[in-house]
Amino acid sequence: SHCFPLNLIQQLSHDTFEQPPMYVAVMTYLGYGIVTLFGYLRDVLRAVGLEKCHVAQEREEQKDFTPLYQDFENFYTRNLYMRVRDNWNRPICSLPGPIFDLMERVSDDYNWTFRFTGRTIHNVINMGSYNYLGFAENNEDFLKTVAEKVRQYGAGVCSTRQEIGNLKIHEELEQLVADFIGVESSMIFGMGFTTNSMNIPALVGKGCLIVSDELNHTSLILGARLSGATIRVFKHNNMHSLEKLLREAVCSGQPRTHRPWKKILIMVEGIYRSAPTKPPSGSYIGYCCAVLFQYIMTKRHFLSPMVSNLHFLQARVLLSQVLVKNLYL
Incomplete structure (x- = not known):
């Protein structure tokens, strides 16, 4: 078997989160179950007119339109979220x-x-704000610096970088990012979501395979769908699941034709926003490459493995704003 040593896989797959006690899990699921049951009961009462429906409803002539929300999403908003809405x-x-x-x-x-x-x-x-760098605070020294840089560079370039929108400070920031993550060069974008969703199609396309962590950010998921590549999902931070998908991908090839994949892009994040967790260790990428290399050599497939830790870009706002602040100061 061409597998990595078991002890290394176990080390990389180790979950450091403390598991909840059984009674906590049971009471949590029981609470959700009771609230969901009463939610369905109240929906029945609203349908027969015994309870007034406060939620916005479609007009009769719009019944044939495509619904804006899925049924359960509406159900959750009406019957579960509404009970605790005062906390948000x-x-x-x-x-x-x-x-x-x-x-x-x-x-x-x-x-x-x-x-x-x-x-x-x-x-x-404040435990839930995007102002984690303090830019919205009334800091006199920082605001003076911002005002000076606005006078120097303007509020915006109003053009693409290919035309007249490239400033020296952009190149300085790109070099600073490259030095920070230890690469030759880097490219910065004005918005983190589009960094992922718009650039993944430039890396892979039809005939390629994307192997994605199940907790990847929405921007990565959208970019993967827009690329036209085949998408396979492995369990969160589970090296066994990842190895199984890679083995099947290299051995079986593309669906129907069984031709080798043009490229395989493995998408993970440096810090998962939805968990929040991080990949198992710094040897994550090396492990993936080693697994791919072993199966490539075994099956004599031609493959261009691409392992992408896109949360160096996903931690985009924090990193880029810190660097911009350092450049300004």
Whole structure:
């Protein structure tokens, strides 16, 4: 068997998360089950007119239109999320710094609508903001630097880099990113989501295979679908599942024709936003390449393996904004 040593696979597959006690898991599933059961019961009551439906509904002439949401998504919003909606989307009345002020609100109809009381909740810890670099705070020194750079470079280039939109600071940032991650050069983009979704089709296409972690970000999933390549999904951070997919891909080739894949792109993230976890170890890429190489040599397939840790790009906002801030300062 052309496999990696078992002890290395076990080491790379080790999950460091503490498992919940059995009673916690049982009570959690039981709670979801009860709420879901009552949700279906209330949907029946709404359908027969015994309970008023507060949610927005389609007009009769729009019944034949394609629905905007899946049935369960609507069900979840109506019957589960609505019960705890008061814990989300809290309006603030100060800058979104580490500490901010909230506008107090109450609901008289079980979270379908809210009204403000006029009181303010002060000094609340901010645990859910995109302002993790502090750019939205009232920092006088930083704002002076921003104002100076806006006067120097303008608010935007209003052009593509191929024409007249390339500035020296862009090249400096690209070199700084390349030095940071230890590569020859790099390319920066203005938006992280499109970095993944628009550039994956440039790497692979029809006749190629994408092997993707099941918890990859939506931008990676969209880019994979747009590429036209075949997509296979392996279990999150599971090296056994990845090796099995790679073995089948190299041995079987493309569907129907069984021709070798033109390219195989393995997509993982440096930090998974949905978990949050990270790949097993720094030897993850080396392991993938070694597995591919062993099967390629065994089956004499021609293959161009591409192992992509796209969360060097997925950690895009944090890294790029830190670097921009360093350049400005």
